[in-house]
Amino acid sequence: MAPLSFATQVVQVLAGALLLISFAMLAERRSRRLLILLVWQGVVLVTSTVLVATSAHLTHLYYSAALTLLLKVCLLPWILFRLMRKLGIERDNEPLVNVPTLMLVGLGLVIFAFGLAQPVTALATTVLRHTLGIALAVILLSFLMILARRKAFTQVIGFLSLENGLFFAATSTTYGMPMVVELGMALDLLVAVFIFGIFFFHIREQFDSLDLDQLESLKED
């Protein structure tokens, strides 16, 4: 096996950081810190994309890195920060399942993700193919986070983190998606966050809380 270039090694470290951040998000209780972790995840993602772009000499990856920076590091967190202020939900945020159990389940998911990635890794030709397992793990962990939280706000953060994982998976296996798809996804994300924002207000207006357990009363008997 040929020695990896410096850039590739850095990207692999960053991939590790991404996974670490995902675990941190799983354990984090405060909305504010969760949002900061999301920003960090975005920063790591942008850095790794830029590094991949330089090492593989792919200009279109620069554009997607710029887009990610603009959208996921600046715009969306800013919108969410404002929302959080307005709704006054910076305080504690109890998960449905306790944190140690969540961590153990997360570990299982990571192992599962790596096992899942193996056959794909064997087929992929990119230098970063080994990071696919991490990308999949990030996706599954984000899903787990959505599942285990009861506040709508945290679930949105989980959703964004899931999208980050998808993006990372795309970069690591196929050097990113076609620009059209990426632009479309970026737009979707933006719209989704706007809609979530509106929904927050409606949910709060209806139930005086963003606690999704309240939605149970909507069920018809």
Place this chain on the structure above:
Amino acid sequence: MSALAINTPLALLLDLVAAWLLVGALGLIQPNRIGWVARTLFPLGALVALGVAGMGTLALATDFTVQSAVLPLGLPDLPFHVRLDALSGFFLLLLGSAGAGISIFAAGYFRHGEGTAPGLLCLQYHVFLASMAMVILADDAYLFMVAWETMALSSYFLVTAQHRLPEIRRAGFLYLLMAHVGALGILLCFGVLHGGSWQMTFAAMRGATLAPAWASVAFVLALFGFGAKAGLVPLHVWLPEAHPAAPSPVSAMMSGLMLKVGVYGLLRVSLDLLHVGPWWWGLLTLGLGLGTALYGAIFAAVQTDMKRLLAYSSIENIGLIFAGVGLALLCRSFDMRLLAALALAAALIHAFNHAFFKSLLFLVTGSVMHATGERSLGKLGGLIRYMPWVAALALIGSLAIAGLPPLNGFVSEWLLLQAFLQTPHIPHAFLNMIVPLGAAIVSLTAALAGYVMVKFYGVIFLGQPREPSLERAHDAGWLERIGLGWLALGCILIGVFPQVALDVVGRITQPLVGATVQRGPSPWWMTPIASNQASYSGLWLWLGLLLAIGATFVLVRRFYHGRARRTPAWDCGYPWQTPRMQDSSEGFGQPIRHLFGPVFRMERELPLPADVQPQYRVKVEERFWHALYLPLARLVQRIAERVTILQGGRLAIYLLYSFMTLLLLLVWVL
């Protein structure tokens, strides 16, 4: 398949359909101004309908070649295909000519304060017409289904025009439900018909070779789907609910036109898209058709609501049409082409006739309802004095639907009977004994239909008014009279010149079953089989009737007039008579109710002899509700309750479902 030339009938038809949509959309400009919507737009729609009828006639000309085109509409890679051939031309002629009469009537009928705003009704009405035309023109399953569902939805909104009444909403829901169940059958039918090629054009379906079992599946699905739309027993339950709920022009359109579109669909699939099938297809259709006809006639005889009565009468007529189609299919499978052509011709002419006389009668009920505010037969009577125009035109419709000779109803029933009388020649040991019995059922149905029409006409127009308020009833307006007159004229013309109708449908039977019924050697006589068997001439009969009536009139005038002795009539021992002593609609239907007792589900409350204020109450229901539909509904309810367990109400649980699904799928690909 090339670009469409602008002045072909097909292109003009598409323009006319667009014109209908435009007329409908214009109704939204000032939805509440009657002068604009009713007096301007509906007559315009009637003009467009006449254009559609004209184009349909062009497609029935002898030198017409089939036209088809691909429209630049629809999904990418799935464009809309349209096609105009003799069959679609015939149904467009039906749609346009009967639709024109209904539209003119509607111009005088719709007014304020009856539910939906007139402008919105105008939109729904014209979308309904346009979608029916598109169903007939469609040449691929995709456009067909889109137009079919548009037809169902627009008519649903028309049915629920008075949506503030809960029973009308209920009727509308039942209609929508049955329409969707039927559409599901049609969709599945097309799913089978493409035969694995996944080509949704009808051209590909014609070319597909299906395994015999799959062809049968497709046929049964088509019979189910189109039967549900046309009102084949036991899928007819929506008809007696939806027709009375809708405004009268809408009932007329649904009964006169939309049911025919269902018939068109069955003909298109069974005679055009499918190849010749086994004989039991025909027998099944024939049996269901005859059963439907008899069932509808029996139930029509016991109705007390005039629109429900007509709805059941529609079921009866649809049954006769299906019987004709079934006989055509049966003969086609034995390669008896001429007989198949005769049966098909009878079915097609009957479909055309029914469009005219049933629309006419539904419109008559509309005029009666506007004049009196009553729908129940028990509160009408004697209207011939207050509404002479409507009464006269209704008489023509009633005579036609009862199948009396000089009018059109007789022609098609006569042709159908002629076809049945030829069935002993079927080369199958049992069929040639059983199928001729159908003639007996057709005769019985025709007789019952006559009975029903005597009841309909007699109770509404003859006798004395059963309510004092009826004396203030006024005749229909001039627009309504034109509409009614147009439809009555159609009934008369087809009755007098049946040989022309036979020539016209010959252009359809030639490509579909490979033969044409000749009108016979004489231009004035219709001799479908041979002159030593049976002939009929509407014109000579008319002249003979006129002559007989004229001669009687002259003779009476000449020899009897002025010599009559005037004395009080013998009063049968009753010194006075009140309107309550007349035969009521319940009383008139009682013998039928008695004879066919087991068919009904009756709840009767008979008063005791000692009762000072006796109350008599009888409720007649269909057995299908309790034997078929309610158990089915309960089953669905039970299954739904089981499934609701999945709906825990907790978001986390729902998310867990999708998470577990994702994981399972990932494990599966691993």
